[in-house]
Amino acid sequence: MTRRGFLSLGVGLFTARLLGKEKTFQALPLKDVQSLPEEDFWEWVRFQFPRHPTLLNLNNGGVSPHPKPVxxxxxxxxxxxxxxxxxxxxxxxxxxxxxxxxxxxxxxxxxxxxxxxxxxxxxxxxxxxxxxxxxxxxxxxxxxxxxxxxxxxxxxxxxxxxxxxxxxxxxxxxxxxxxxxxxxxxxxxxxxxxxxxxxxxxxxxxxxxxxxxxxxxxxxxxxxxxxxxxxxxxxxxxxxxxxxxxxxxxxxxxxxxxxxxxxxxxxxxxxxxxxxxxxxxxxxxxxxxxxxxxxxxxxxxxxxxxxxxxxHEAIGAQRKYERLVSLRRYWLQKALEIPGIRSLTPDKLAGGLSTIQMEGWEPTRLADYLLEKHQIITTAIDWKGIQGLRVTPHVYTRFSELDRLVEALWKARRG
Ligand SMILES: Cc1ncc(COP(=O)(O)O)c(C=O)c1O
Structure with missing residues (x-):
């Protein structure tokens, strides 16, 4: 088989797997969801939310989308x-x-x-x-x-x-x-x-x-x-x-x-x-x-x-909180490796929402850059001496999407 053939087979299998999962997800009653393996469980959660075709929404703090059952x-x-x-x-x-x-x-x-x-x-x-x-x-x-x-x-x-x-x-x-x-x-x-x-x-x-x-x-x-x-x-x-x-x-x-x-x-x-x-x-x-x-x-x-x-009960309050914290820690840890970035959010007294400052980037300019160049929605904060970029993932956010954010921040840094 040619390389192109292999590639399209791979993509086809991947799509079939996803479609298969979506079908399974659709048939799952809420009460059975808790027992899905960890990453399938979060994919199920993700599948419950409608999403914008191109924008990555990392301002879920402003107002949340509601899932399909709602x-x-x-x-x-x-x-x-x-x-x-x-x-x-x-x-x-x-x-x-x-x-x-x-x-x-x-x-x-x-x-x-x-x-x-x-x-x-x-x-x-x-x-x-x-x-x-x-x-x-x-x-x-x-x-x-x-x-x-x-x-x-x-x-x-x-x-x-x-x-x-x-x-x-x-x-x-x-x-x-x-x-x-x-x-x-x-x-x-x-x-x-x-x-x-x-x-x-x-x-x-x-x-x-x-x-x-x-x-x-x-x-x-x-x-x-x-x-x-x-x-x-x-x-x-x-x-x-x-x-x-x-x-x-x-x-x-x-x-x-x-x-x-x-x-x-x-x-x-x-x-x-x-x-x-x-x-x-x-x-x-x-x-x-x-x-x-x-x-x-x-x-x-x-x-x-x-x-x-x-x-909310199908996810479980504790599980939801832990997921939100782990999403925050995941992207922040990577973002803090970028020179000139510091966090305005404490590590322990916090949930999923966090704010960073990036040296040389005024918050509105950074938020505009992320939206215009990378289709990522964040929030520029400028209030009573607090200036930064607020990022709020949600239960439907994938870790790989946060990698996309960190990559975009690296690009901003490199200019
Ligand atoms: C801390 C805090 N209080 C109150 C509000 C107002 O919420 P609402 O617009 O739903 O009344 C917000 C909205 O973001 C908020 O962040």
Missing amino acids: EEMLGRLEAAANEAPAYVMWRVQDKKEPLRQRLAELSGADPEEIALVRNTTEALETVIFGLDLRRGDEVIAAESDYPSMMAAWQQREARDGIKVRWLRLPLPTDDEEALIRPYLEAITPRTRVLHLTHLINWTGQVVPLARLCAEARRRGLFTIVDAAHSFAHLVYRFSELGCDAIGVSLHKWLCAPFGTGLLYVRKEKIREVWPLFAAPADRKADDIRKFEHLGTRSIPTEQAIHAAIDF
Whole structure:
């Protein structure tokens, strides 16, 4: 056989193997997936996600694609609802209680502490604007918190005369005490609230919350946690964090439909928080459902969260976390061999998201170069002194794709 013949036979066999696998994958019920051999298992996961034909998506931190089972459920519900929306959506599909129950089990909370909202911004701003604070009361937050939440606190400063103390955390660090100390040192007799970000979106730094929340509770302070990036990414339970309110975007690491989120408020604290959209008069002040009075929203979108939970559970929270960490360590270790690259992400207090700096390359120029020359999507970060290139692989990312990223960074270095 000629060389060309051998080559095409090889390609043919390879394709057949892949197609064979895809067929097997298609037939596999979710419950049987866990027992696939390791690399087949991750290929199965990959097969569940739709992918762009040319772009390599390494900004899964912004918002996650949802896997096919979620897309299918969403499509089915949407089509059914559209035939008679007022009847189908509100009378047939709108079953919030079983969903609340599942989200409570998933997050380690009581169902009476979980409200269904649309994203972290809505969850946290509900709490930021819902707390009774007086002129002169103080809030402690960090410059590395998310800009929308900073804006919300600044609005309260302007309207209500409260004072926000902005911390600059010593990033990156694997030293838990170094992260806890600035918060504790900033507390004064006027402090009422601690605003905390669990996994910092700029660099992937994880902030140890349980100790901080326990210290805050001892002092009678209200703790608000931004868990946009930590939920369904790190492995933890709300009840273990011991904080008072948590905001989550389910369209990030849980891979639920766009525009899904949850708000957790500790039972004893629900009464202290006013809803952002006024609840009807018959809704009691200590009922978590008072935070769900949004007006018309997409019930198919909300109900398709079920499929995302199924998918997350089929992977397994611990296995998912370990995969994300190993993807991060894999590419970072290789990238750090390139002269002039340094990491802004700690090794231990981190998950899958990380940020690098490349000497001589301003972040936007590097992100543009990777996109235009190599079809790789990343995120340029430039926020309060943090400058770098953020890379967020996902459970469907192959190690070989991260090699493609590292190769592109080498090319940028060599010019
Ligand atoms: C730390 C953090 N908080 C909040 C948000 C806002 O999330 P959403 O736009 O889903 O409300 C983000 C989005 O990236 C984030 O990274």
